[in-house]
Amino acid sequence: MPAMSTFKKSPWVVHFNCNSCNGCDIEFLACLTPVYDLERFGILHVGNPKHADVLLVTGSVNHRNARVLRNVYDQMPAPKVVVACGVCAATGGIFADGYNVLGGIDKVVPVDVFVPGCPARPEAMIDGIIRAAEILESRNTAAITSVSCRKPLHRCTPVPDSPKPV
Amino acid sequence: MIRRNTIPFGPQHPVLPEPIQLRLVMEDEKIVEALPSIGYVHRGLEKIAEKKDYVQDVYLAERICGICSFMHSQNYCQGIESLMNVAVPDRARFLRVVWAEIHRIHSHLLILGLLADAFGFENLFMRLWQIRELVLDIMEKTTGGRVILGVCTIGGVKRDITPETSDYILRQLDEIERQLSAVLPSLTHDYSVKQRLVGIGVLPKDKAYELGAVGPVARASGVAMDLRESGYAAYGELNFAMVTESAGDCYARTLVRVRELATSADLTRQALAKMPSGPITTPVKGSPTGEVLARIEQPRGELNFYIKGNGSRNLERFRVRTPTFANLPPLLHMLTGCQLADVPVIAICIDPCISCTER
Numbered sequence: 114m115p116a117m118s119t120f121k122k123s124p125w126v127v128h129f130n131c132n133s134c135n136g137c138d139i140e141f142l143a144c145l146t147p148v149y150d151l152e153r154f155g156i157l158h159v160g161n162p163k164h165a166d167v168l169l170v171t172g173s174v175n176h177r178n179a180r181v182l183r184n185v186y187d188q189m190p191a192p193k194v195v196v197a198c199g200v201c202a203a204t205g206g207i208f209a210d211g212y213n214v215l216g217g218i219d220k221v222v223p224v225d226v227f228v229p230g231c232p233a234r235p236e237a238m239i240d241g242i243i244r245a246a247e248i249l250e251s252r253n254t255a256a257i258t259s260v261s262c263r264k265p266l267h268r269c270t271p272v273p274d275s276p277k278p279v
Numbered sequence: 280m281i282r283r284n285t286i287p288f289g290p291q292h293p294v295l296p297e298p299i300q301l302r303l304v305m306e307d308e309k310i311v312e313a314l315p316s317i318g319y320v321h322r323g324l325e326k327i328a329e330k331k332d333y334v335q336d337v338y339l340a341e342r343i344c345g346i347c348s349f350m351h352s353q354n355y356c357q358g359i360e361s362l363m364n365v366a367v368p369d370r371a372r373f374l375r376v377v378w379a380e381i382h383r384i385h386s387h388l389l390i391l392g393l394l395a396d397a398f399g400f401e402n403l404f405m406r407l408w409q410i411r412e413l414v415l416d417i418m419e420k421t422t423g424g425r426v427i428l429g430v431c432t433i434g435g436v437k438r439d440i441t442p443e444t445s446d447y448i449l450r451q452l453d454e455i456e457r458q459l460s461a462v463l464p465s466l467t468h469d470y471s472v473k474q475r476l477v478g479i480g481v482l483p484k485d486k487a488y489e490l491g492a493v494g495p496v497a498r499a500s501g502v503a504m505d506l507r508e509s510g511y512a513a514y515g516e517l518n519f520a521m522v523t524e525s526a527g528d529c530y531a532r533t534l535v536r537v538r539e540l541a542t543s544a545d546l547t548r549q550a551l552a553k554m555p556s557g558p559i560t561t562p563v564k565g566s567p568t569g570e571v572l573a574r575i576e577q578p579r580g581e582l583n584f585y586i587k588g589n590g591s592r593n594l595e596r597f598r599v600r601t602p603t604f605a606n607l608p609p610l611l612h613m614l615t616g617c618q619l620a621d622v623p624v625i626a627i628c629i630d631p632c633i634s635c636t637e638r
């Protein structure tokens with residue numbers, strides 16, 4: 114029996130604002146609204162990474178949020194795909210020289226689709242998510258569901274938790 | 280028996296699109312203390328600004344925040360212009376007002392929509408964001424960008440508004456107001472919406488003053504403070520009445536934003552009508568020397584830039600104080616004593632923009 118194309122028909126997206134200027138974030142939120150209407154492709158925006166198939170990241174990684182991003186990625190069930198939105202998520206963009214910026218999000222999680230633009234246009238983001246859904250589908254049929262791609266967190270110094278309130 | 284718990288709220292949270300973490304110390308359902316934990320979107324922008332040319336910094340300043348991007352670049356340009364004694368052409372001053380006020384409409388609609396989403400009125404969120412797309416259409420038509428415009432430059436602006444485009448903007452504004460008049464009453468008069476907003480997160484006037492609230496948060500508590508009254512850009516030649524409320528709760532803050540939508544549309548119309556003809560930019564030579572504190576009224580409140588130049592192409596120091604930073608102490612005050620279920624509404628009501636706060 115051929116595998117059901119559940120992923121292609123309704124990929125669920127979790128959005129993580131990494132280190133962005135908000136430009137790409139509000140463009141992603143604009144995708145959800147009636148003018149662009151992401152849901153007509155069956156794509157749903159969810160808040161819980163455990164429900165999601167697609168991780169959409171805006172902005173670059175810094176020392177503080179690298180661990181959070183990795184955490185969100187690890188919590189997602191396999192198979193999963195990652196979409197990097199905007200030049201910040203690809204390379205660090207205009208902030209690449211920052212002392213606190215590690216670079217693109219591919220330093221921390223494996224990226225499948227890069228969406229260009231500063232900010233990326235909603236049309237481009239929708240295209241990116243649909244391509245990601247196709248990759249997801251091929252991963253599903255290739256039955257590599259149990260192998261999750263793990264990259265070490267390099268160049269990141271662990272950040273100590275802030276002191277516990279009493 | 281009352282149990283004390285600490286609940287982490289964020290940095291990745293379904294209703295809060297901004298990456299801030301609030302550690303909420305709870306006694307049962309009541310919050311006794313809120314501790315913010317920040318740094319998730321710190322990009323080191325002030326240091327990057329020192330490495331780049333001061334003209335390149337206009338684009339960097341614009342990317343402090345993608346929501347009120349134009350006003351960041353406007354404030355930066357105004358600061359550098361006053362350092363270098365550049366007289367901006369009159370037409371450019373009016374064009375800046377047009378874009379700034381259109382940006383304010385888009386920003387207020389954005390936050391009102393997110394507020395509707397925070398108290399679970401998804402339909403209203405969708406409708407408000409649908410209307411917001413009409414505002415973005417104006418920006419796209421006049422500048423080519425949807426949220427990051429890139430039109431402000433030191434000595435003026437880069438693009439002009441032709442009479443046809445001006446007519447288009449007026450028609451679009453009428454359409455926006457027509458659609459808003461059908462939607463906004465459900466935000467201001469709906470019984471269940473009022474249940475979620477009236478009397479929630481009260482900030483009395485003296486506390487607002489003491490804690491240094493700015494923008495709609497301060498005006499909703501009765502502190503009459505709006506930098507546009509100081510008459511920067513072309514505001515001195517336009518008439519507008521400052522919007523204030525006295526209750527200081529989430530409902531008052533919503534009302535202030537709703538009423539400011541009309542003010543901004545009116546200011547845009549006035550600026551388009553009174554705009555003189557002439558050049559839109561003047562050539563600028565040399566490099567900035569000295570220091571200046573540039574201030575501007577953003578959708579969220581007062582924005583301060585401290586700029587110090589030493590006569591070279593690079594700035595010696597660039598410091599950003601954003602309105603959300605000023606509004607965080609009032610937020611912590613409002614959160615203390617409230618219910619856990621009200622946290623998203625109160626947090627959204629100050630219109631937090633963490634990306635600009637952490638730079």
Ligand code: SF4
Pocket residue numbers: 132133134135136137138171172198199200201202206207230231232233342345427
């Ligand atoms: S790519 Fe551009 S718009 Fe997007 S987060 Fe980065 S600076 Fe902002």
